[in-house]
Amino acid sequence: MLAAALCAAARGADVYEAMTAGAKKGLLVLWSVLPSLLVIFPAIRLLRASGLPELLGSALRPAFSCLGVPEETGLLMLLRPLSGSGALAAASELMRRYGPDSLVGRTAAVMLGSSETSFYVLAVYFSAAGARDDGRALPAALLADLTCFLASAWICRILWG
Amino acid sequence: MDFAIISIYFISILAVLLRGGVAEAGAAVTEGTLDALRFAPQLAAALCLWSAVAELLERGGAAAGLSRLMTGPLRRLFPRGARDGETLSALSENLGANMLGLGNAATPAGIRAARGLVRLGARAELNTLVVLNSASVQLLPTTAASLRASLGSASPFDITPAVWVSSALALLVGLIAVRALNGGGS
Numbered sequence: 427m428l429a430a431a432l433c434a435a436a437r438g439a440d441v442y443e444a445m446t447a448g449a450k451k452g453l454l455v456l457w458s459v460l461p462s463l464l465v466i467f468p469a470i471r472l473l474r475a476s477g478l479p480e481l482l483g484s485a486l487r488p489a490f491s492c493l494g495v496p497e498e499t500g501l502l503m504l505l506r507p508l509s510g511s512g513a514l515a516a517a518s519e520l521m522r523r524y525g526p527d528s529l530v531g532r533t534a535a536v537m538l539g540s541s542e543t544s545f546y547v548l549a550v551y552f553s554a555a556g557a558r559d560d561g562r563a564l565p566a567a568l569l570a571d572l573t574c575f576l577a578s579a580w581i582c583r584i585l586w587g
Numbered sequence: 588m589d590f591a592i593i594s595i596y597f598i599s600i601l602a603v604l605l606r607g608g609v610a611e612a613g614a615a616v617t618e619g620t621l622d623a624l625r626f627a628p629q630l631a632a633a634l635c636l637w638s639a640v641a642e643l644l645e646r647g648g649a650a651a652g653l654s655r656l657m658t659g660p661l662r663r664l665f666p667r668g669a670r671d672g673e674t675l676s677a678l679s680e681n682l683g684a685n686m687l688g689l690g691n692a693a694t695p696a697g698i699r700a701a702r703g704l705v706r707l708g709a710r711a712e713l714n715t716l717v718v719l720n721s722a723s724v725q726l727l728p729t730t731a732a733s734l735r736a737s738l739g740s741a742s743p744f745d746i747t748p749a750v751w752v753s754s755a756l757a758l759l760v761g762l763i764a765v766r767a768l769n770g771g772g773s
Contacts, residue, residue: 448642452635468619476602539728540754570761
């Protein structure tokens, strides 16, 4: 942080103004994800109270354990390409429940940090460029997401498992 | 996106009502909402701190420096787009900002690059740009680390090397896939 401040000051930037502008961007991020937190946290509580995860878990556990991915991250992986704030809420719920330094918590953080909201990116770029999606970018982007999830789970298991 | 969340919500509510009744469903919703509200100030603190650092990095010229470094690889990925100076600089600005996690700076540059590619008739390269943006390597995973910091992690940034490896693999697979789908060469 000090290095960043010194570097900015050396280039003649107003450090105080830059930091307050940055903090404002942080608040804007919070503002944009808070509604998702308020919907997804209760939804996850309900989901856990419903007993469905146990049911689904016992059905899907062989597949997840075969791939080496923690089954707790299922919801996060489902939401990640669809909704940035939804994925952030799901990942923070996992980190809250299991702890940020647990294997599940770290896996969630790495999955979140190394992927993007692919559907959103596609929509923004194709509509801004005025081009029609020719059906080639989406499969490639989703394949990249899948790679990211598997790689995240494996690396975390190697490093912290 | 909303469809996935809402279906989870309704299916769960039905299941809870069937199992435990209204009281249990009400308790789950109340507790979950309180969790979210308790979490918000912690998250705000971490997000503001790291957004401030990111802003300093941007104004300190880190994004511009990275952009210059990326020009070489970009010439290979976007052979047609790179012939146009304006498009090349938008591409490198987009990639540099993405690598620093500066979404606000990356998107406008990316859109300029996308329009440039369309103007140049490089349709296949537009697909490459989209994949590059949906699977880009982030040098400092500030959002994920902010979340960990706000929840009391001992060293929030220790996931960084794992993020590099995982996002680099994803990017590699994405670029190979889009190249194959685009039909080899171009």
